[in-house]
Amino acid sequence: MIRMQKPLRAGQHGQAMAEFVVLAVFVLSVLLLAIVSLAKLNDVRNKVLMGSRYAAWERTLWIDGNFNKPESGPPAWEDPATDQGWYSQYGPNALAARKDDIELKAEFLRRVVTANGEPLRQTDREVSYSLPKNLQAMWLDHSGKALVGRSDEVRVVSDVRDPGAEALRAQTAGPFGSVNDSRGRAVVARMNLSTRNLQRAAVSVDAGARNPALVRLWPTFKGLTFTDTTIMLSNTWMPEGTDSHQALFAQAVPASRANLVEPGQYRQLAIYAPEIADLQFGRLAPDVVPYERVSQ
Numbered sequence: 001m002i003r004m005q006k007p008l009r010a011g012q013h014g015q016a017m018a019e020f021v022v023l024a025v026f027v028l029s030v031l032l033l034a035i036v037s038l039a040k041l042n043d044v045r046n047k048v049l050m051g052s053r054y055a056a057w058e059r060t061l062w063i064d065g066n067f068n069k070p071e072s073g074p075p076a077w078e079d080p081a082t083d084q085g086w087y088s089q090y091g092p093n094a095l096a097a098r099k100d101d102i103e104l105k106a107e108f109l110r111r112v113v114t115a116n117g118e119p120l121r122q123t124d125r126e127v128s129y130s131l132p133k134n135l136q137a138m139w140l141d142h143s144g145k146a147l148v149g150r151s152d153e154v155r156v157v158s159d160v161r162d163p164g165a166e167a168l169r170a171q172t173a174g175p176f177g178s179v180n181d182s183r184g185r186a187v188v189a190r191m192n193l194s195t196r197n198l199q200r201a202a203v204s205v206d207a208g209a210r211n212p213a214l215v216r217l218w219p220t221f222k223g224l225t226f227t228d229t230t231i232m233l234s235n236t237w238m239p240e241g242t243d244s245h246q247a248l249f250a251q252a253v254p255a256s257r258a259n260l261v262e263p264g265q266y267r268q269l270a271i272y273a274p275e276i277a278d279l280q281f282g283r284l285a286p287d288v289v290p291y292e293r294v295s296q
Contacts, residue, residue: 064158159200199233253282
């Protein structure tokens with residue numbers, strides 16, 4: 001016996017289509033929010049990378065005022081192998097350019113995390129225990145709340161690392177040559193260079209742990225911690241001022257620190273060549289640019 005199937009009504013077709021559209025919109029909306037949230041978290045990761053590079057570069061220009069960090073080894077100001085100890089001998093004015101890690105953190109928040117177009121100010125380094133009010137849009141969720149809830153979720157740490165410093169110090173601190181003075185005594189040549197000058201800066205940011213939008217998307221979400229470290233070799237070994245230059249480079253010129261020839265042995269010849277009386281062995285003289293050349 002052949003059974004006749006009743007055709008579906010048009011209303012049932014419409015109801016099924018509506019249910020499918022509602023379900024698709026719901027799923028796609030959640031998926032879209034998840035994709036946008038992941039993109040925002042990725043921007044936080046990129047800013048952490050930028051921040052570590054910024055902090056490391058700043059550390060090559062600004063000496064860390066907190067010089068007794070335990071992770072940095074001996075007190076930097078007492079160690080001639082560090083930038084600080086080296087500059088205390090050959091460039092004391094550079095020691096005034098100090099910047100602590102907490103000041104680097106303040107500049108990171110104001111110069112890297114704030115909205116684009118904000119001007120750079122000298123006051124950016126002033127310590128603040130709150131997040132900037134005008135965060136970048138990528139650091140805000142779809143409701144306008146920050147992905148990073150508090151300033152203590154942002155950390156900036158720098159220190160001095162010295163892998164291989166002892167081996168390098170043996171090469172720089174020891175003599176690399178010698179000459180005998182007029183009395184037969186050896187005068188060595190050396191160059192005092194700092195070796196503990198590998199600056200490390202690390203930036204770490206806890207993102208999303210207290211953000212209600214992310215918690216609604218992923219109920220078990222506990223936040224993400226992004227950390228990046230940059231290491232740079234600092235110190236171009238250039239003293240500050242004429243006197244400091246002479247004090248450093250005179251170590252590499254033994255003739256400037258000893259009499260290679262007794263004056264009485266050659267000044268008697270001045271009757272034949274008057275210029276002999278003006279001989280100066282090992283003389284160190286700075287190059288002076290004439291004033292008329294400076295103005296050009």
